[in-house]
Every structure is written in C-alpha cells, then in structure tokens.
Amino acid sequence: MIKLFISDLDGTLLGMNHYIKPEDIESLKELNQAKVELAVASGRMDHDIAQVLNKVGVTGHRISQNGAFVYDVNDNSIHSRFFEAAMAKEVMNFIEEEPMVKTVSTEDKIYTSEHNEWVDLISTQLFQNIIIEPALTSQFGNHIAPSKITLHGKEDDVILAHGRVQKQFGNKLDSFISHESCVDIMPQMINKGNGIKALLHSIGVEPNETACIGDSFNDLPMFEVTPHSYAMSTAHPDVQKKAAYVVDHVYEAVEDLKTKGLH
Structure with a gap:
C-alpha cells in the first residue's frame, strides 16, 4: 500500500498564475483523509510549497529547492545544504x-x-x-x-x-x-531523489510504499526512488521514458493507484 504521495509543483500540480485543478485538489484531500501522507518536491522555495499546501487545504512534507531543504509536516528540519x-x-x-x-x-x-x-x-x-x-x-x-x-x-x-x-x-x-x-x-548530490530519501528515512516509509509525479528533468532523481513514478503527458519525451507511467493530471495518478489497489 502507498503511504506517501509526492507531487512536483510547476507543470504538474501548479499551472500558470498559481492555478490548481479542482480535481487535483479533491484527489489530494482524499489521500489526506485516507491517512496517506503527502509531500511536495519542487525547485521552488519552501515558502512557496507551504503556500500551495495551504491553498489546497492539506498537510504535507516539503522538499524545496530540488532537495536542498527538507521539512516534515510538523516543520521539523530534516535536511539543509548550501553552496560553499x-x-x-x-x-x-x-x-x-x-x-x-x-x-x-x-x-x-x-x-x-x-x-x-x-x-x-x-x-x-x-x-x-x-x-x-x-x-x-x-x-x-x-x-x-x-x-x-x-x-x-x-x-x-x-x-x-x-x-x-x-x-x-x-x-x-x-x-x-x-x-x-x-x-x-x-x-553536489542535491536533488529531489536524495531529498526524498532523507524524508523516507525520517518518517519510516519504504520506497515501494511511495508514489511520485513530475514533469521535468529535475524530477528524474525522484523517479529513481520508487517503482510507482508518474510523468505528466506534457513532459519532454525523455522525462516520460524514465517514469513507470504517464498521465494527463495528478488526479489520474491517484485514480490509477486506487485501481491497482495501492491506495
């Protein structure tokens, strides 16, 4: 069973002008209510991720700046890294x-x-x-x-x-x-995949109990963490090839997990 669902923001959950599809919002709320933990992994700032989670109306972990900073749902810092x-x-x-x-x-x-x-x-x-x-x-x-x-x-x-x-x-x-x-x-070594690994270790979730969705090249390290990876159909073909599945929307990934009996 899936215990953690991770979504990218731009081009995945978040559209232009901060638009989020109502169907995606409902699917994330459904996961939250089913006790599936949520996380956002983005190149954006932690502040941005917190704003989006608040807008959706769910609680979740935050992996920001491609894994440079990781915070759990209780705002505890799990990982941080800066340039020399x-x-x-x-x-x-x-x-x-x-x-x-x-x-x-x-x-x-x-x-x-x-x-x-x-x-x-x-x-x-x-x-x-x-x-x-x-x-x-x-x-x-x-x-x-x-x-x-x-x-x-x-x-x-x-x-x-x-x-x-x-x-x-x-x-x-x-x-x-x-x-x-x-x-x-x-x-070096800062990417979404390593950020997610730090989160998984902290919260006690295994990679095969995790699903993720993204649309860009910075999501490839995230896809490598779990067998349950989804790429957006709008992603570059080279990004789609690295994911296990391709969908049009975030809510379709959630529905697919449900169909497979993983959620």
Whole structure:
C-alpha cells in the first residue's frame, strides 16, 4: 500500500498564475483523509510549497529547492545544504556572460543583481518578490548563503547554458533543467531523489510504499526512488521514458493507484 504521495509543483500540480485543478485538489484531500501522507518536491522555495499546501487545504512534507531543504509536516528540519561561498562565486563568474537572468536563492529569499523587465515577469510566477542586490556576489559567505543559482531565459538558451554548466562543473555540482525556462544549479548530490530519501528515512516509509509525479528533468532523481513514478503527458519525451507511467493530471495518478489497489 502507498503511504506517501509526492507531487512536483510547476507543470504538474501548479499551472500558470498559481492555478490548481479542482480535481487535483479533491484527489489530494482524499489521500489526506485516507491517512496517506503527502509531500511536495519542487525547485521552488519552501515558502512557496507551504503556500500551495495551504491553498489546497492539506498537510504535507516539503522538499524545496530540488532537495536542498527538507521539512516534515510538523516543520521539523530534516535536511539543509548550501553552496560553499567560493564555489558559488565561481559559478556566478562563469555564467556572467550568459544572456539570461541570474537569480540566487537562500533558504528564504531570492536575489538578483539588477532589475529589468524579465525580473518582473519571473516575479509574477513566484510567491515573493525578488530582491535587487547590486553587490550580490560579494555578499556570499557574509549576509547571503546561496543554496541555488538559477538561469532564466528562452528554451534554446536554457539548453545551451545547461550544457555549458555541465561541461564546466559536471563533477563539482548538480544542474537541472527544472522548467523549459530555467536551469537550476545546485551543490553536489542535491536533488529531489536524495531529498526524498532523507524524508523516507525520517518518517519510516519504504520506497515501494511511495508514489511520485513530475514533469521535468529535475524530477528524474525522484523517479529513481520508487517503482510507482508518474510523468505528466506534457513532459519532454525523455522525462516520460524514465517514469513507470504517464498521465494527463495528478488526479489520474491517484485514480490509477486506487485501481491497482495501492491506495
């Protein structure tokens, strides 16, 4: 039987302008009422995940920033990880010439070095404002402890930038295309899969008692944790291939689990 159901946010549970399908809300509430624990695993901030869980009206664990931070349903910190300041500075220097907006996340804030129209556009899809800090990199290790560095831009630029980052830092850090418009750069071994493993160990749930659903390349480590993995039909074909099943909506994954007698 499934004891834990994990959902990604953007492109999976969460649509544009923070829209959530009523059917998905009802399916998660049904799981909550059936004593199946819920979790959200996202590249977003912990604050964003908490807001979504509150909007849905359910309780759940939170795996934020691709596994950099893990909190259980009672707000206990299970795991946290930051960049070493020197490595974060090296990354920022390397991506300086990329034709994209660069943001730096800490545990609870998002920074960028200059304001432009793209920053405003990105901000509309977040649950908090991006802070403008012109001396951003110089604050690393002092007032700013980076946990995630993100490049935002057009899909073609995202693909090229991800390739360059992988080539330069492949054995020093992890990077993911978390959305067609984003490349997330993380400390080494920080991913949703390892974040979920930390959660499972803490709450005493086995991988085969877990189901998950996602739609992006940063969900692939999550798919590897459990045999009950679902990819959204809108996901890239390479993402779909790595999941056990493909569905159109979150609620369809819940219904499938019920049909199989796992829920």
